[in-house]
Structure formats: C-alpha cells, structure tokens
Amino acid sequence: MPELPEVETVMRGLAPALVGARISRVEQRRANLRFAFPERFVARLEGTRVKELTRRAKYILAELDSAETLIMHLGMSGSFRLEDAGEESPGRFHHPRSKLAAHDHVVLHLSSGKRVTYNDPRRFGFMLLAASRDLAAHPLFAAVGIEPLGEAFDAPTLARLLAGKAAPLKAALLDQTLIAGLGNIYVCEALHRAALSPLRSAGSIVAASGAPKAGAKRLAEAIPAILHEAIRAGGSTLRDHQGADGALGYFQHSFAVYGKEGAACPRPRCHGTITRIVQSGRSTFYCPTCQK
DNA sequence: CGCATCCCCTGCCTGC
C-alpha cells in the first residue's frame, strides 16, 4: 500500500505526537520483521527523545537525541495506530498493558501518555537504527534516487536519469535508485496523465542530444502533480480516519487507471478501455489508445 | 552491468 504519498501522510500524522516526545517504554513483540531488529533495540530506544520526524523515499526517519535515527519502512502492509493510553482501563491486578491486535509488532509508549503501535500482517516492513551522522552513507540510502517532490526534479533531470535505458519505462520509474518513492499505483497514474505507454523503453522519451522530449516534459510535471494530489487526499482522509480508530496508513484514493481494468479511459475524447497487463511480475493498468 | 524472475509473508477475494 504505502507509496510516497501514503508514507508522507503517515509521517505527518505521527509528527504531532512524536516530535519532542520521550519514548518511555518499548514493547517489541517478535525478533524480526523483514529484517531482524537491531541489537538491543528496546534499550536503545527507551529514554530517548524524538528530535525530528522526516521522510526520505518511502522511509520514515525519527531522529533521536541519542545521536541515532530510527528508520522505519512500512513494506506492503505496515501501518501505525496512534492512541491515548488513557483510553485503557487496566485491571487492578494487571500492570498497564497495551490492548494489542493481531500483527501488532512494536509499541512505543510516550511520556505524554500516548502510544504508537506498528502493525504489519505481511511483515515486509522493518525498523532499524543507525547513527544519525552516517545516515546518508547507510546502505539503504547510499543508492536511493532523487526525491520526485524535490526542487531538483525536473524534465532535464528526468531525461538524464532515463537516457539510454532499454528497460520498459514503467520498470525504470519503479527503480528506487533512480527516483525514490514511486510505487506501482502512482507510476501507472503518472504514465496515464503523461499519455505515455508503460511498455516503451525508458530511453525513448529522451532525445539523442540528451534533452527531454515532449513526453518527458509531460511526465516530469505529472509525477509531482499526482503525488501532491494524493498527499492532499491522504491528508483529508487521515483526519476522518483518526476520528474512527486512530489508524494511519490505509487510505482510499480515486484513481484514473489503477484497478480500473475494463473501465472507459477517463481522458476526454479518448474512447479507449483501461487494460491490465503484467510487467516484471506486477500489474500495470493503462489505456492502449491514448498512452503511446 | 542491465534486466527479468523469483521470493519473503498473510489476508482477502474469486471461482469451482
């Protein structure tokens, strides 16, 4: 589920509770998620204060006052739940404990009385700790590509990243070492908006001179536009969702092509039909009529 | 090296 807009929304949802808060107690409920938890994970977190919460690619980074950064990735099915511990009414003969659901793997108890619970059925997500000062050199980030919402992301940069690549355009856009944060949904949506076929080679939207062709210019505008729209939608959904059960991480979006196999292409005056194909083992949704 | 394939894991939906 989580691509850049979802991760950004989750991060913004957690920030008010986490930034400035002290982590008073940590419950780690299993030895590993996708990766093993770091050595002494609980001890290295307990007692620290969160200085800052940021997003890089699809990672949420909590910079701690211990000079370490908690690196969190939601994988496919990870989500956070934010709750007030005051909602609990622990029995007289029990220590205060979280009311845990299936697949609740980590609980961060904050000195404010709030708690943040990480839930992840498929366990493709993970949490790691790294020295804050060495974060950029960390293997996870050393090869991570450009931020599509950053100022440096423009048509010439996109052209430079894709020039000469024989891989299908869709596969190149999913490559996190080129552009960081796009996933299957938003790649499909951006390609549709830019009227580019997911099947054409990545290098084919770049002129021999290395300059972006018209399609690359459309794509360089479509990508950040779609991401911004999704973040806005996520933000509004988040407020509704928090009122319900405090869950962060799963949002409904309205898509032009993703999951719309068989539907009429929403592009004005295009009478094509959204088609599903498989590329690199994953579903691609696109309109063969207007995406060339 | 670039690219394709398979795999990790659980839950949900579909069709028989």
Next chain:
DNA sequence: TGCAGGCAGGGGATGC
C-alpha cells in the same frame, strides 16, 4: 460452505 488459486500498493537476491 469449503477450499484452492490468484492477487496485493514493498524490495532484495539471484541468474542470465
């Protein structure tokens, strides 16, 4: 109704 099979928005490892 039960069950098998397919599919899921992540990325890493492997092999050509």
